[in-house]
Amino acid sequence: MQDNFRKSKELEVAIKAALEAGKILEKYFETDILKELKEDKSIVTLVDNESEEIIKKIILEAFPVHSFFGEETGMTGNESEYIWRVDPIDGTKNFANGVPLFAISIALVYQNKVIVAVVHNPATRSIFYAELGKGAYLNDKRIFVSKDDAAHSIISGGKSRRDEDRKLCRDLMHDLQEIFKGLTVRDFGAIALDLAYVARGGLEATVQVGLNSYDFAAGTLLVEEAGGKITALDGSPWKFPDNYFLASNGVFHDAL
Ligand code: IPD
Ligand code: CA
Ligand code: CA
Numbered sequence: 502m503q504d505n506f507r508k509s510k511e512l513e514v515a516i517k518a519a520l521e522a523g524k525i526l527e528k529y530f531e532t533d534i535l536k537e538l539k540e541d542k543s544i545v546t547l548v549d550n551e552s553e554e555i556i557k558k559i560i561l562e563a564f565p566v567h568s569f570f571g572e573e574t575g576m577t578g579n580e581s582e583y584i585w586r587v588d589p590i591d592g593t594k595n596f597a598n599g600v601p602l603f604a605i606s607i608a609l610v611y612q613n614k615v616i617v618a619v620v621h622n623p624a625t626r627s628i629f630y631a632e633l634g635k636g637a638y639l640n641d642k643r644i645f646v647s648k649d650d651a652a653h654s655i656i657s658g659g660k661s662r663r664d665e666d667r668k669l670c671r672d673l674m675h676d677l678q679e680i681f682k683g684l685t686v687r688d689f690g691a692i693a694l695d696l697a698y699v700a701r702g703g704l705e706a707t708v709q710v711g712l713n714s715y716d717f718a719a720g721t722l723l724v725e726e727a728g729g730k731i732t733a734l735d736g737s738p739w740k741f742p743d744n745y746f747l748a749s750n751g752v753f754h755d756a757l
Pocket of ligand 2 (some may be wrong): 592
């Protein structure tokens with residue numbers, strides 16, 4: 502099987518941006534990082550901003566007519582049908598606490614379809630990437646979702662900071678554990694990685710409740726290109742950027 506393909510310029514540039522931002526994250530990881538509270542009470546550090554700055558610079562230098570939406574700087578240019586959706590550190594709380602579960606998440610969206618995705622965790626030297634219709638890869642090797650059923654599975658949950666989303670996620674996780682006895686529930690605190698792990702076959706499913714499109718844009722393409730399934734929570738069709746969904750290996754998706 503083909504282990505690699507001819508990458509588009511967009512993917513090459515996204516990988517380059519992720520690697521450069523990754524160097525910044527590596528430099529600061531496990532150092533004393535000053536944490537600040539954003540308006541929504543989530544944590545941000547200087548590293549989030551530095552990471553977004555370098556990603557934005559690399560992407561907009563290569564594609565000056567594209568739009569760029571980053572978590573920390575919002576929208577730059579809004580005329581283009583090509584929009585980059587970027588989370589410069591997904592899992593900032595983990596990152597700032599020296600827990601190596603965090604990632605840079607970069608997606609290119611065209612007419613509400615994710616066409617290029619990169620999720621990079623410099624702490625584990627993992628670069629996940631995908632292009633629409635071309636498969637999903639980890640460090641240049643093709644990846645696929647697992648074939649495990651509920652009896653041996655891990656499911657994770659990601660939710661926004663809103664009370665109703667936290668409650669919904671907690672209730673769903675509780676109920677699923679009651680129904681599927683073999684199911685292990687995890688909260689990794691970095692939803693781009695949850696989705697990348699489903700794509701790589703490390704997790705069987707993840708439930709995402711009320712997050713922002715830059716959190717999950719790249720991860721959803723990884724799951725789909727690795728052979729996984731994504732639907733709305735009630736099983737109806739999902740489309741980007743709907744932000745309540747179940748992503749899984751497909752094996753027991755309907756039962757979930
Ligand atoms: C957070 C992570 C986490 C989720 C939070 C997000 P951030 O992103 O994805 O898994 O539970 O709601 O805000 O703030 O570290 O980019
Ligand atoms: Ca995030
Ligand atoms: Ca972030």
